[in-house]
Amino acid sequence: MRRWKRISASLIATAVVSSITGCGGGTASTGGNAAAGGEQAASANQTVTLKLWTTEKDLLKDYLDSFHAANSNIKVEAEFMGDYDEMAKKVQAGIVSGSLPHVVQLGQRHAIPQIADSGKLLPIESFMTQEEMADVLPGFWQRYTYKGKKWVIPFQSSTPVMYYNKTMLEKNGLKVPDTWDDLVEAGKKLSKDGTWGFNVNSDSPWYFQPMVWNRGGQLIQKDGTPNVNGKEAVETLRSIQDLVHQSKVMPQNQIKSSGEDFVAGKLAFLLRSGASLAGLKKQVGDKFEIGVAFLPKVNERWVPIGGNGLGIFKSDKLHEEASWKLVSYLTSKEVTAANSMATGYIPVKKAAFELPQFKAHLEKDPNFKVAIDQTQYLRGEGIHPADAIIWSGIVKAIETVHNDPKADPQAVLDKLQAEVVEYMKTYK
Structure with a gap:
């Protein structure tokens, strides 16, 4: 994560282009539309400010810099909330006080059921097309599924x-x-x-x-x-x-x-x-x-499965659609491949494995390939x-x-x- 600048510039450029063109193609959630009361989505010139709670001390700075460069009408204010345990406590406190961010980074075993049961978290699947959901490695979805719904999309995933x-x-x-x-x-x-x-x-x-x-x-x-x-x-x-x-x-x-x-x-x-x-x-x-x-x-x-995922809280259609644009960018094949190359996390998107730069990375150091090869044995008990x-x-x-x-x-x-x-x- 913190070695982003050492990752291939072509990967960054490709991710930026993806962001400009929409990054995902999913639609806003039904819950979001209801919350917005039919409010229209953001126009290209309408500025939207998003609050992001993260467990990364560098506030995902390099990722957000590239996202802002491609999305001038969306401003992301990131705030470090501590480790996974601290994040879970602050989110649950935010549910009680009514002060939640638009986007949140949650550890895979850290109170996702409680947060979902609060009614404040939107199922991430409601933003996604079937094609987008199918591009995520199935084993990772198992760990973020609760009561038959996918609540959070895998972001930095590991075994x-x-x-x-x-x-x-x-x-x-x-x-x-x-x-x-x-x-x-x-x-x-x-x-x-x-x-x-x-x-x-x-x-x-x-x-x-x-x-x-x-x-x-x-x-x-x-x-x-x-x-x-x-x-x-x-x-x-x-x-x-x-x-x-x-x-x-x-x-x-x-x-x-x-x-x-x-x-x-x-x-x-x-x-x-x-x-x-x-x-x-x-x-x-x-x-x-x-x-x-x-x-x-x-x-x-x-x-x-280990690591974390990204979720979106209820707000209004304007902010929910902007939130999905951010989440879609952060979980794009280019960004997850770059993140994997810098750390050892596993790209959550199947398409990332086909990127030429990523293939070259694995050939250069086969040790990074072991965790990826091991995904054939991936198993995720549902969150509880x-x-x-x-x-x-x-x-x-x-x-x-x-x-x-x-x-x-x-x-x-x-x-x-x-x-x-x-x-x-x-x-x-």
């Missing part, structure tokens, strides 16, 4: 991957693990002399989730019923406990510093977002060679009102088994299941 110290593996004559068992065995051989075999990034529930899926389980069943204490979830928590206390492949209570350990060459395998690739490469420099691989398989191989409780509960569950080798994973997750069920009884 977790397995980073590894390629230099370390080659030195020890080891192959890249493909399965969970292979990973544990390789980790045992590499956990020595102050070096650890395996760890996960601080957003630990994001890696717990696919470990459950890959054992054949679900945290949320298809009918929306929580299932955080199912046998596959229990097996997953127990496997983490064993990594720390039995095989001693995973360091105790060092999840928060796992990134630093990997960069320092003290960690062989790290599960972390594919969007971190550019940053990790810069931090590691020439200390060792980084490798990227799929998440390890258990019985199956599935990967979850209890997402935040489940997330924090899994963090605590992992901390519990890290600290207590005798903790009962079943009892730990039974407690979390009870908390989730109780919350859903009171949710309105």
